[in-house]
Each structure stands twice: as C-alpha cells, then as structure tokens.
Amino acid sequence: MIPSRISSVKTRTICHVGADNSGKTLLVRKYLGAVALNNITRLVFGKRFMNAEGVIEGQGLEFKAIVSDGLKLGASLVMAEFIPWLHWIYPMEEKAFAKHGARRDRLTRAIMEEHTVARQKSGAKQHFVDALLTLKDKYDLSEDNIIGLLWDMITAGMDTTVISVEGAMAELIKNPRVQQKAQEELDRVVGFERVVTESDFSNLPYLQCIVKEALRLHPPTPLMLPHRSNSHVKIGGYDIPKGSNVHVNVWAIFHDLAVWNSPLEFRPERFLEEDVDMKGHDFRLLPFGAGRRMCPGAQLGINLVTSMLGHLLHHFVWTPPQGTKPEEIDMSENPGLVTYMSTPMRAVATPRLPPELYKRMPYEM
Numbered sequence: 001m002i003p004s005r006i007s008s009v010k011t012r013t014i015c016h017v018g019a020d021n022s023g024k025t026l027l028v029r030k031y032l033g034a035v036a037l038n039n040i041t042r043l044v045f046g047k048r049f050m051n052a053e054g055v056i057e058g059q060g061l062e063f064k065a066i067v068s069d070g071l072k073l074g075a076s077l078v079m080a081e082f083i084p085w086l087h088w089i090y091p092m093e094e095k096a097f098a099k100h101g102a103r104r105d106r107l108t109r110a111i112m113e114e115h116t117v118a119r120q121k122s123g124a125k126q127h128f129v130d131a132l133l134t135l136k137d138k139y140d141l142s143e144d145n146i147i148g149l150l151w152d153m154i155t156a157g158m159d160t161t162v163i164s165v166e167g168a169m170a171e172l173i174k175n176p177r178v179q180q181k182a183q184e185e186l187d188r189v190v191g192f193e194r195v196v197t198e199s200d201f202s203n204l205p206y207l208q209c210i211v212k213e214a215l216r217l218h219p220p221t222p223l224m225l226p227h228r229s230n231s232h233v234k235i236g237g238y239d240i241p242k243g244s245n246v247h248v249n250v251w252a253i254f255h256d257l258a259v260w261n262s263p264l265e266f267r268p269e270r271f272l273e274e275d276v277d278m279k280g281h282d283f284r285l286l287p288f289g290a291g292r293r294m295c296p297g298a299q300l301g302i303n304l305v306t307s308m309l310g311h312l313l314h315h316f317v318w319t320p321p322q323g324t325k326p327e328e329i330d331m332s333e334n335p336g337l338v339t340y341m342s343t344p345m346r347a348v349a350t351p352r353l354p355p356e357l358y359k360r361m362p363y364e365m
C-alpha cells in the first residue's frame with residue numbers, strides 16, 4: 001500500500017530544464033534522469049540528493065554509485081541465469097554482490113537512523129521509509145525486509161519513468177500535430193498564469209491518451225519481469241515445465257496488427273475512440289503487467305509520466321536539433337530488461353509561457 005502523499009508527488013521538471021536553455025540542443029534524458037532521481041529519493045527517503053544547481057553531493061554520490069553498480073550486477077546475473085555455462089565468466093560475482101549489498105545496507109541504515117531520530121523529535125513523516133518503519137512491528141518486518149522494499153521502489157521506479165517520457169517526447173517531436181494539440185489542451189485547461197498540477201490531470205484527456213500511446217509504442221519493460229512457474233502448466237498448447245523462467249512479450253502484443261489498427265503509428269486519438277484500460281484488466285495493453293505481481297507503482301508511474309510530460313509540453317515547444325529532420329530521430333532501442341533508446345534523444349526547447357513561470361519554487365519535504 002503506497003501512502004497517499006507518495007502518490008501525489010509534484011514533479012517540477014521545468015526547474016531542471018529551465019528557460020535559460022532556450023535554443024540550445026539538450027540531451028533530454030539527462031534532465032529526465034535528474035527529475036526521476038529527485039522524485040524517487042524524495043518519495044522513498046524524503047531527500048533530494050541533487051541540489052538546485054543539479055549538483056549531487058555526499059550521500060547522493062554514494063546513492064548514485066550504488067544504483068549504477070546494482071544495474072551492472074543485475075544485468076550480469078540475468079545473462080548467467082539464462083546461459084548457465086557462462087557462470088565461469090563471472091567468478092567474482094558473488095563477492096561483488098556481497099560487497100554491493102553491504103554498501104547499499106550501510107547507506108540505507110544511516111538514512112533509516114536519521115528518520116528514526118527525526119520521528120522521535122517531531123512525529124511521523126509520510127515518506128516511504130517512515131511508513132515501513134512505523135509498520136515494522138505490526139507486519140513483523142526485519143530491517144533487511146525494509147531495505148529490500150525501499151530498493152525495490154528505487155530500482156523499479158527510476159528508469160521506467162525516464163524511458164516512458166523520453167519515448168513520448170521523441171514521438172511528440174516526430175509528430176508536431178500531436179504536440180500542438182496537447183499544448184492547446186494545456187493552454188485551455190491550465191492557462192498562462194500557473195503551472196500544471198496533479199488536479200488538472202482529469203481535465204487533460206488528450207495528455208492522458210499520449211501517456212497511454214507512449215507506453216504502448218515504447219513499453220519500458222517489453223518482456224515485463226521474469227516470472228517462474230511453480231507447477232507444470234500448459235498454455236496455448238505449450239508445455240511450461242515447473243521452474244521455468246517465463247517472459248511475457250508485451251512489446252509484440254502492443255505492435256500486433258491483429259490487435260491494433262496501424263500499430264506503428266503514434267496516434268493518441270485511438271484511446272479517445274476506445275478507452276482501453278492499462279492497469280491489468282485489458283490484455284491488449286499491459287505496460288504494468290497484470291495479476292498479483294503487477295507493478296505496485298502503476299498509478300504513481302502514470303502520474304509521474306503525465307506530470308513530467310505536462311510540464312515539458314506546457315512550458316516549451318520541442319523541435320529536433322537544428323539541421324535534423326524529425327524523421328531522422330533514431331527510435332531504435334537497446335535490448336535489455338529495460339529498453340532505453342539506443343541513441344539518447346537530443347532536442348531544442350523553446351519557452352512558450354511568461355518568464356516568471358520558469359522560476360524555481362520552494363518545495364516541502
């Protein structure tokens with residue numbers, strides 16, 4: 001269960017892009033990564049590791065190094081698991097895992113201790129770490145359980161949102177008609193005197209369709225996460241022995257001509273014509289999986305992606321770098337458990353709102 005404040009995070013993506021970058025070619029992923037990092041660490045730990053100038057210091061550097069090591073180690077584990085004879089290539093892996101785990105636990109325990117002291121002084125806060133520490137006795141959670149849960153949220157919530165927004169932005173630059181239609185909706189609903197907030201989402205149906213269409217065309221986890229069968233089953237005529245690792249190829253379903261009209265076309269209107277659920281009830285669109293191991297951060301993920309896209313589109317007109325045509329944007333993807341675009345997207349952001357709306361805003365922790 002995710003505490004309500006966690007599901008109502010505000011993403012000030014604009015603070016990271018800024019009006020002073022007008023006309024410059026930006027590496028969009030760099031800014032999205034900074035927003036995702038700050039969002040997730042605020043939700044989980046109640047901390048921003050990156051300051052207003054985009055500089056990461058102290059605990060933040062340690063945090064970033066741990067995330068990056070975890071991803072590298074995770075990737076090698078998957079390879080060795082699928083091709084057992086490759087195990088010999090990774091002789092140090094167990095030691096590396098133990099070292100990584102110890103480093104991660106040290107940092108997390110220090111942060112947990114800070115929260116325990118703060119809670120004793122001024123009562124419970126609503127960050128995920130506080131929620132878990134408060135529920136520790138009720139649900140018999142060990143410290144290791146809590147550390148595991150905290151890091152599940154971090155690793156699962158960061159790349160997925162960045163990939164979704166980068167894919168959507170690439171499509172919006174390739175399809176200026178869609179970008180303009182979204183901006184017209186934002187101008188109508190939000191106007192020119194304030195920024196988008198979460199309470200606007202229900203009045204922005206076209207923006208919501210863009211989020212769905214982006215997750216359909218560019219699902220961040222195209223094979224979902226691996227599941228292991230706990231008994232022998234037969235599905236669609238195939239025997240799946242007990243203990244098999246099973247991947248569901250949602251990418252194939254989302255691009256299937258038998259399921260979607262013109263599946264390769266980025267056309268958010270398809271979801272205005274037919275409202276397709278994407279939270280596990282309609283098997284045509286399962287970017288978050290389905291069933292009891294479905295993504296527990298689905299609604300949070302949707303809100304984060306909607307908020308980031310809403311801010312980016314409301315504040316800026318997005319075009320390809322000078323001398324590049326929209327159709328030249330490389331949309332190929334790197335294979336992996338999460339699939340980033342092979343070539344990080346570059347784009348030019350031109351401000352479209354009054355200057356005061358680009359100022360940094362104070363935030364509450």
Ligand code: HEM
Nearest residue numbers: 152153156157160221224225287288289293294295297301
């Ligand atoms: C657009 C964003 C996101 C997408 C597309 C996404 C997608 C997924 C998918 C496909 C799975 C595996 C489901 C399965 O295999 O059945 C998953 C699992 C998970 N997701 Fe997400 N996710 C997103 C954002 C988030 C966020 C923001 C969080 C939390 C902060 C989160 C936390 C998790 C966790 C903890 C799991 C593992 C659940 C388990 O093993 O039972 N996700 N996600």
